[in-house]
Amino acid sequence: MADSLDCEPDAIAALVRAGDVAALDRMTRCFGDRLLAIGRRACGCDDRAKDAVQDALLAAGLHLTDFRADGEVEGWMAKMVVHACARMRRGGKNAPHAALDDAAPSAEASPEVAAAGREVLHRLGELLGELGPIDRAIVVLADAEDWTAPEIAVRLGLSPDSVRARLSRAHKRLRALLVTVEADDGS
Numbered sequence: 001m002a003d004s005l006d007c008e009p010d011a012i013a014a015l016v017r018a019g020d021v022a023a024l025d026r027m028t029r030c031f032g033d034r035l036l037a038i039g040r041r042a043c044g045c046d047d048r049a050k051d052a053v054q055d056a057l058l059a060a061g062l063h064l065t066d067f068r069a070d071g072e073v074e075g076w077m078a079k080m081v082v083h084a085c086a087r088m089r090r091g092g093k094n095a096p097h098a099a100l101d102d103a104a105p106s107a108e109a110s111p112e113v114a115a116a117g118r119e120v121l122h123r124l125g126e127l128l129g130e131l132g133p134i135d136r137a138i139v140v141l142a143d144a145e146d147w148t149a150p151e152i153a154v155r156l157g158l159s160p161d162s163v164r165a166r167l168s169r170a171h172k173r174l175r176a177l178l179v180t181v182e183a184d185d186g187s
Helices: 001-005 007-019 022-043 046-062 074-094 096-103 111-130 132-142 149-156 160-185
Strands: none
Touching: 001 022, 007 022, 007 074, 022 074, 022 160, 046 074, 046 149, 111 132, 111 160, 132 149, 132 160, 149 160
């Protein structure tokens, strides 16, 4: 009987509005399977769905007191999962490592193609060194470590919007520099 009371939407909403981090545990236990199912549909992949649910729970933890209670807590969380999947899709196509998928040498690549791929990877490492220390840290944390903007913001003492803007500018700069490197190699 206690478990059914634990999962009452009004009880969870009260914990969320109070900013009680115990709400995260209750949301995980009560809504976890349904959020994971929503993540699978939105992300199209079990691993990404799990990451999306985890990102949503982290975001909820950071913004517990932002819950306006104009809907159900589960709906609030479901929206966060869907938004996390959308961020993953956007980041996947815009991240500099997307260009590396084509540049990285495959097992059956010719020696020339493998050498060219290694050169691009080496050059990307040099280009990362040309970014300022904060922008380089943001790119590495976002792209290599899969941190979210709020996590990076907390770590570096920036706002999440600043992190997103700096990451976008750094991605554009890296893409432009990679295109220049590829054009130079082609001539």
